[in-house]
Amino acid sequence: MTLNGSSRHASWPVALRHGTLTLRPLTRRDRRAWEEQRRVNADWLTPWDATSPVPGTAPASFAQIVRWHGRQARAGTSYTWGIALDEDAPGRDRLIGLLSLGGVQYGSVRSGAVGYWIDRRHAGQGIAPTAVAMCVDWALHGLGLHRVEVNIRPENRASLRVVEKLGLREEGLRRAYLHVDGAWRDHRSFAVTAEEVPEGLLARWLASRPVG
Template sequence: MELRSGDVTLRPIHRRDRAAWGRLRAANAAWLAPWEATPPAGTLPPPSFPAMVRELRQQARLGQSMPFVVEHRRRMAGQLTVAGMSWGSLRSGTIGYWVDQRLAGRGITPTAVAMTTDHCFGPVGLHRVEINIRPENVASLRVVEKLGFRDEGLRRGYLHIDGAWRDHRTFALTAEEAPDGLLARWLAARGDAPAPS
């Protein structure tokens, strides 16, 4: 399955993405280090790329996550995952993402998040989507501000990042808060006509 709007495409992650993903991660190591989850001391190191893809795809089959590669003009630009998907009376998921520093500020991440949120609220059937951001991450704070996510407050020591437990602010939207679609609202705010998905 692919989601597309203009130059931005979301598609499933594959094992064949290993080389491109590795190059992109290496080029962005310093850019991503302050924001990326790290294993606490005494736990297993991050998995290899094939193991990560295998685990993400298994979680996707179980309805627990939706992992995507973000492409800009058909070139890999980053990654976006809806994780921690819960069903029953909660119907919620958490969006996490990263994008190539060279492409930051071009509207790629807000477009990707808006498309994903619409997909979550529509065909997938979630009711709530949240994004958790370190208070110092100004670029990500701009993404949720542009898209109208509601600030729900601070979570102390929420996630292990860059060697320590870091606070995060939680932002959320429910399906009722974007009845006409988040992507249409975002594109209208930019002065763009909505593009077909």
């Protein structure tokens, strides 16, 4: 995996790359692809979308979403990337999902939480586990965090398959943990620490995949 940009203490932008897969900041040019994916994948994504318990406080337009994520990243509290493939032509990637490292804390905690979604047309191809592993490696060995967690609704089988493939350790059930799809929802919590993947989570994931 290659990194573009310094990664410690909220230096932004940062891009992560492995093969034809890139994690990069969203730009306004992504609006059309974003809107098409959200429309086509509405039934696939809406039940798992984080929502605000306070009406009117979430970004309303795509431009506002881009600005909000940029501010959060520069502040060092949350980092969000578009998941993109450049299989069509080098340097001309195609947005297929979103991944975030949120709730970042430093000091004696040094932790964060990963969330993600991917276009259903690209699900089951190993892209989501690879993207999560890339983010975890950057968080642990680039940003210097000690622990990264992933919290998933018990009903979300597709997302649970991602952490199962990566071999993340389950820590238990968090009651009414996140506001999702209009209500407070229970989540299963999975985590990994730097000591558990000294060689990197991406290397461990790639080594576990069948050859051929």
